[in-house]
Amino acid sequence: MIREFSYQAPRKQKELLDILASERENARVLAGGTDLLVNIRLGLQHPRIVVDIKKIREHTAIRFDEKEGLSIGAAVTINEVMENRDVQKHFPALVEAAKVLASHQLRNRATVIGNLCNASPCADMAPPLLCLDARVEIVSDSGRRNLPLEAFFAGVKKTRLTPGEYVERIVVPPRWADAGGGFRKMKRVRGHDIGVLSVCLTKKGPLRRVAVGSAAPTPVLVGEFRGRVSTEEVIRKAMRRINPIDDVRGSAEFRRFLTRRYVAELMKEVR
Amino acid sequence: MKRAEAGEPVEISLRINGEKVTCRVPPHVTLLRFLREYVGLTGTKEGCSAGECGACTVLFNGRAVNSCLVLAVEADGANIRTVEGECRNNRLSRLQELLDKHHAVQCGFCTPGMIMSIRDLLARHPKPTLRQIQEGIEGNFCRCTGYVQIIEAILEYTGQLKKKGELKRVRG
Numbered sequence: 001m002i003r004e005f006s007y008q009a010p011r012k013q014k015e016l017l018d019i020l021a022s023e024r025e026n027a028r029v030l031a032g033g034t035d036l037l038v039n040i041r042l043g044l045q046h047p048r049i050v051v052d053i054k055k056i057r058e059h060t061a062i063r064f065d066e067k068e069g070l071s072i073g074a075a076v077t078i079n080e081v082m083e084n085r086d087v088q089k090h091f092p093a094l095v096e097a098a099k100v101l102a103s104h105q106l107r108n109r110a111t112v113i114g115n116l117c118n119a120s121p122c123a124d125m126a127p128p129l130l131c132l133d134a135r136v137e138i139v140s141d142s143g144r145r146n147l148p149l150e151a152f153f154a155g156v157k158k159t160r161l162t163p164g165e166y167v168e169r170i171v172v173p174p175r176w177a178d179a180g181g182g183f184r185k186m187k188r189v190r191g192h193d194i195g196v197l198s199v200c201l202t203k204k205g206p207l208r209r210v211a212v213g214s215a216a217p218t219p220v221l222v223g224e225f226r227g228r229v230s231t232e233e234v235i236r237k238a239m240r241r242i243n244p245i246d247d248v249r250g251s252a253e254f255r256r257f258l259t260r261r262y263v264a265e266l267m268k269e270v271r
Numbered sequence: 272m273k274r275a276e277a278g279e280p281v282e283i284s285l286r287i288n289g290e291k292v293t294c295r296v297p298p299h300v301t302l303l304r305f306l307r308e309y310v311g312l313t314g315t316k317e318g319c320s321a322g323e324c325g326a327c328t329v330l331f332n333g334r335a336v337n338s339c340l341v342l343a344v345e346a347d348g349a350n351i352r353t354v355e356g357e358c359r360n361n362r363l364s365r366l367q368e369l370l371d372k373h374h375a376v377q378c379g380f381c382t383p384g385m386i387m388s389i390r391d392l393l394a395r396h397p398k399p400t401l402r403q404i405q406e407g408i409e410g411n412f413c414r415c416t417g418y419v420q421i422i423e424a425i426l427e428y429t430g431q432l433k434k435k436g437e438l439k440r441v442r443g
Contacts, residue, residue: 102322
């Protein structure tokens with residue numbers, strides 16, 4: 001049984017911002033609902049008002065152009081990203097990560113931005129978007145600001161969003177278009193379980209970026225490497241940046257092992 | 272905009288298996304509960320209520336979704352298909368007949384959701400490969416472990432089953 005709340009589905013961003021400004025902490029943004037509705041049912045969140053953002057047309061847009069890069073709106077689902085021709089052509093790392101996020105019917109509902117705003121350490125879309133240097137565009141009734149994704153995560157299930165704000169879209173800069181990319185994720189059951197550990201690596205020209213999921217309170221950008229760099233060096237830096245814990249899905253040592261292994265595999269594979 | 276009280280019912284209007292339905296429903300009621308308790312369509316089952324088991328899968332504007340993770344109010348204006356839409360004039364659909372023929376139904380709890388996932392799969396891939404079938408139904412748990420039978424039924428439905436029992440030798 002879910003607790004009672006009221007529901008609004010504004011069609012204009014202005015209405016949405018007014019609701020968020022007046023309701024503050026009492027309002028929760030509803031996109032795919034695959035995290036929010038579970039959390040409400042479990043009693044982890046108690047919104048008085050649930051604001052559905054899917055009726056605002058701009059939120060459903062996914063666009064690519066060579067000047068601005070890739071823009072993904074707040075209501076774009078994981079499957080829509082995966083099926084998008086431009087994403088398939090220019091951002092292979094995103095497609096690889098999207099493919100192994102939960103199950104097909106979850107991906108039909110879950111949104112990319114919801115996955116980021118839920119801010120789980122294991123958010124599957126985070127490592128590729130960290131590697132692609134995505135920026136998060138945040139809007140409230142008093143204006144807009146944007147943050148690099150790395151600075152958006154504040155802790156386990158915590159972001160830098162303040163009451164009254166929401167994420168309108170994310171933008172991947174054009175300099176990372178056509179980067180080679182790979183994603184590895186260990187999970188216990190295909191199609192069901194959340195990840196034990198994931199690593200993403202992107203490479204464009206002399207630049208490489210590496211990110212790790214499920215190995216610290218937030219998804220971690222290991223860093224950007226320029227020119228010739230040895231696998232050992234990348235692994236050493238990754239080991240310094242991650243801080244895994246033992247939990248029901250695996251031990252900290254297993255997570256370090258997987259990080260070494262996946263980084264080594266991706267250093268070989270992504271050219 | 273009028274501010275509604277928490278729990279106050281909202282009028283929604285949608286199509287379910289082609290039929291127009293208009294109803295007042297409180298916002299916290301899920302699409303799953305709405306179908307079962309407000310419309311009386313109890314074919315769709317509740318399993319885990321967390322989007323993991325797929326027993327509650329329905330088609331939402333043609334795409335498979337977990338109806339336990341959708342609010343009924345979100346379905347205002349939508350086209351919903353459930354397992355009840357399979358049957359025509361009290362006769363099983365061909366897909367249902369083949370699931371029956373291949374003994375792909377044991378306890379039957381996963382079957383309504385499984386059928387809707389198969390419909391979504393076939394809309395995307397009319398002749399799915401084994402891998403595409405496995406990926407298409409990976410969000411649907413069958414605890415009687417009848418996946419081989421289900422996959423064989425799908426292969427026969429799409430005219431791809433060469434020999435009954437051939438999948439028993441496939442691993443992984």
